[in-house]
Amino acid sequence: MSAGIDLDDVCCDFGNFRAVDHVNVDIQPGEFFSFLGPSGCGKTTILRMISGFTEPTTGVIRIGGKDMKGQRPNQRPTALIFQNLALFPLMPIWENIAFGLEVRGVDRAKRRKRAEELLELVDLHGAADKMVSQLSGGQKQRVAIARALAVEPSVMLLDEPLSALDLKLRQHMRAELRTIQKRTGVTFIYITHDQGEALAMSDRVGVMSQGKLQQVATPREIYNTPANGFVASFVGENNILTGSVQNPGGGMASFVTPFGTFRARLGEAAAGQAVKLYIRPEHMTLSETAGTENSVPVTVGDVSFEGSFITVQGITENGTQLIAELRNDGSATVPAVGSKRSMTFDAARSAILPDGIKAGA
Amino acid sequence: MERLLRRYGAVLTGTFIALTAFWLLVLVLLPNFTMLESSFRPYLPAVEIGGQKDFYSFRNYLTIFGTPFDTSLLGMHFTIPLRILIFLSTIFYSALVTVITFILAYPVAYYLAKIVSPKSLPTLFLLLFVPLWVSEILRAFAWWIIFTFNGPLNALLLGLHIVDTPVRWLGYNSVIVGLVYTYVLFMVFPLYNAMQSLDSNQIEAAENLGSPWWRTHWRVILPHSKPGIASGAVTVFMLCAGSILVPTILGGTSVQWFTQTIQSWMLEALDWNSGAAYAFILLTLCIVFVFGMMRVFGVKLSDIAK
Numbered sequence: 001m002s003a004g005i006d007l008d009d010v011c012c013d014f015g016n017f018r019a020v021d022h023v024n025v026d027i028q029p030g031e032f033f034s035f036l037g038p039s040g041c042g043k044t045t046i047l048r049m050i051s052g053f054t055e056p057t058t059g060v061i062r063i064g065g066k067d068m069k070g071q072r073p074n075q076r077p078t079a080l081i082f083q084n085l086a087l088f089p090l091m092p093i094w095e096n097i098a099f100g101l102e103v104r105g106v107d108r109a110k111r112r113k114r115a116e117e118l119l120e121l122v123d124l125h126g127a128a129d130k131m132v133s134q135l136s137g138g139q140k141q142r143v144a145i146a147r148a149l150a151v152e153p154s155v156m157l158l159d160e161p162l163s164a165l166d167l168k169l170r171q172h173m174r175a176e177l178r179t180i181q182k183r184t185g186v187t188f189i190y191i192t193h194d195q196g197e198a199l200a201m202s203d204r205v206g207v208m209s210q211g212k213l214q215q216v217a218t219p220r221e222i223y224n225t226p227a228n229g230f231v232a233s234f235v236g237e238n239n240i241l242t243g244s245v246q247n248p249g250g251g252m253a254s255f256v257t258p259f260g261t262f263r264a265r266l267g268e269a270a271a272g273q274a275v276k277l278y279i280r281p282e283h284m285t286l287s288e289t290a291g292t293e294n295s296v297p298v299t300v301g302d303v304s305f306e307g308s309f310i311t312v313q314g315i316t317e318n319g320t321q322l323i324a325e326l327r328n329d330g331s332a333t334v335p336a337v338g339s340k341r342s343m344t345f346d347a348a349r350s351a352i353l354p355d356g357i358k359a360g361a
Numbered sequence: 362m363e364r365l366l367r368r369y370g371a372v373l374t375g376t377f378i379a380l381t382a383f384w385l386l387v388l389v390l391l392p393n394f395t396m397l398e399s400s401f402r403p404y405l406p407a408v409e410i411g412g413q414k415d416f417y418s419f420r421n422y423l424t425i426f427g428t429p430f431d432t433s434l435l436g437m438h439f440t441i442p443l444r445i446l447i448f449l450s451t452i453f454y455s456a457l458v459t460v461i462t463f464i465l466a467y468p469v470a471y472y473l474a475k476i477v478s479p480k481s482l483p484t485l486f487l488l489l490f491v492p493l494w495v496s497e498i499l500r501a502f503a504w505w506i507i508f509t510f511n512g513p514l515n516a517l518l519l520g521l522h523i524v525d526t527p528v529r530w531l532g533y534n535s536v537i538v539g540l541v542y543t544y545v546l547f548m549v550f551p552l553y554n555a556m557q558s559l560d561s562n563q564i565e566a567a568e569n570l571g572s573p574w575w576r577t578h579w580r581v582i583l584p585h586s587k588p589g590i591a592s593g594a595v596t597v598f599m600l601c602a603g604s605i606l607v608p609t610i611l612g613g614t615s616v617q618w619f620t621q622t623i624q625s626w627m628l629e630a631l632d633w634n635s636g637a638a639y640a641f642i643l644l645t646l647c648i649v650f651v652f653g654m655m656r657v658f659g660v661k662l663s664d665i666a667k
């Protein structure tokens with residue numbers, strides 16, 4: 001059984017520091033939802049509020065529609081996987097996993113059986129009688145997941161559980177976690193500062209900065225149509241140009257820069273705010289002749305061949321650097337350093353965006 | 362060793378080693394060895410020392426089995442050598458004091474280690490230490506005043522109508538209180554150290570899995586604190602069993618502590634040989650008792666040394 005979580009205008013203050021600032025989000029039952037943001041932006045604080053270790057200063061948290069105010073952590077249907085896992089080192093693995101059942105008064109034989117089943121689920125059969133210190137990082141990870149699953153929570157909260165693992169294992173565990181989530185149907189709330197992780201695993205992602213939720217959307221939307229400059233530059237790479245907006249209308253506008261005027265999509269909520277123009281390197285094309293629209297003459301600077309793509313740095317006449325990422329389809333030619341080219345981008349694939357929601361705004 | 366040499370040079374290193382050796386050999390081992398040696402020799406007038414009667418035997422040790430004494434416990438009457446009885450009650454009450462200090466120290470240590478904010482910790486530690494600034498003998502007399510027949514404790518209890526005749530507190534009751542008061546910090550600090558090293562996330566993880574507070578203590582915090590409990594318990598037990606001031610002052614006539622027996626051999630009978638023998642009996646049997654208890658509770662010596 002899974003439950004939805006509703007964060008209704010939640011704030012959390014530590015002294016006069018606001019760690020979480022008016023967060024509103026409605027997470028669906030069975031959803032894999034990620035909070036993505038840089039270190040210190042308030043992700044752990046949100047999880048601690050949902051699991052009941054920290055009370056929100058204002059706002060309401062509902063799990064399965066029920067207001068959680070005053071509910072102790074041991075009364076909530078949530079299972080938290082800690083940033084450092086927090087396994088019990090003095091208990092063998094199976095007792096770790098069965099601890100939640102022990103608490104619920106399940107008898108020993110049943111506990112043992114259930115622990116073995118869960119070990120099976122996380123691909124760790126045969127580890128029941130080992131001690132925590134005898135396991136590798138990835139195995140500990142899985143024990144932590146099994147321990148959390150044992151209490152059949154409606155909501156699983158995961159606080160950067162993969163951050164301690166090496167790249168290979170991390171990728172493997174991503175897939176594993178996703179499978180376990182699908183298999184159990186439990187709502188997962190996943191915290192990470194790794195954008196690749198968030199995009200690859202989640203149904204929806206909430207991007208955070210300085211305690212504020214900047215955008216909540218599917219991974220595709222986050223990447224393709226970021227709501228503001230923070231999201232655009234935190235998720236993926238961008239060419240960022242400064243300038244000013246002219247002739248807005250029909251969702252498009254002109255953007256005036258020292259080296260030309262461009263047409264671009266005008267992001268929502270951009271009116272009347274400081275804005276910049278964002279173009280992803282993979283949406284830049286390089287050609288020998290200038291295009292009709294949104295074309296900048298550049299001198300080719302650094303060129304680096306990365307295998308599946310080629311990164312070309314172009315320098316405009318006023319010295320601004322632009323990056324184009326060209327797909328290597330096998331016949332792509334590498335432009336010579338110092339040659340004159342034009343960089344062109346599609347108006348629909350560039351965006352004029354406000355900087356981002358600042359704390360206290 | 363090499364590091365010491367490189368760091369401080371030959372002269373200073375030599376001095377360190379010489380001082381340590383002096384302390385260990387002359388100040389610790391030598392007096393103890395003399396005691397041990399004399400414990401096997403009879404108590405003789407000065408002229409006969411080194412004479413025919415001066416030979417090694419266990420006689421001093423065996424006198425502990427002399428002086429039969431009639432007593433009763435739990436309705437059973439039996440005869441037991443007096444000094445064995447004193448020894449057993451010393452062990453029993455020392456163990457009881459150890460248990461009581463543990464019960465008192467556990468919540469205090471937990472509060473200091475896991476609940477209180479680190480900012481107020483120095484103040485609280487200071488408050489814990491303040492009573493130690495008063496000398497042990499003054500503290501014992503202060504308790505004695507409180508516990509006397511016409512003292513404030515009885516006055517209070519009478520005033521509140523909790524009792525209607527004054528209670529005779531002086532005896533084992535007051536010795537227990539005095540010993541607990543004197544040695545409780547020796548339990549608090551090892552416990553505090555042990556608990557402080559526990560990752561708070563483990564406590565939260567247990568709670569997150571639905572555990573009520575008592576089970577979290579029983580399954581997570583207590584097992585983690587075991588080395589601290591063990592070293593605190595050994596310290597308090599040994600200090601109690603070897604204590605003389607508190608039993609003498611607070612015990613009145615009804616309390617006989619084994620250390621008092623040793624003292625009376627040495628200072629009243631002036632028989633240092635028997636006194637030494639009894640001191641080694643106390644030491645040896647206490648160590649045996651401690652190891653036995655460690656066995657029962659599954660504590661290893663290396664845990665305590667941590």
Ligand SMILES: Nc1ncnc2c1ncn2[C@@H]1O[C@H](COP(=O)(O)OP(=O)(O)OP(=O)(O)O)[C@@H](O)[C@H]1O
Binds near residue numbers: 014039040042045046
């Ligand atoms: N108990 C606390 N007291 C005071 N400030 C706190 C407390 N807990 C968190 N903070 C502050 O709140 C902010 C958010 O902390 P939080 O742990 O939620 O960050 P995070 O997004 O999880 O970061 P990371 O990715 O590094 O884990 C930080 O600036 C932190 O210093």
Ligand SMILES: [Mg+2]
Binds near residue numbers: 044159
């Ligand atoms: Mg965190």
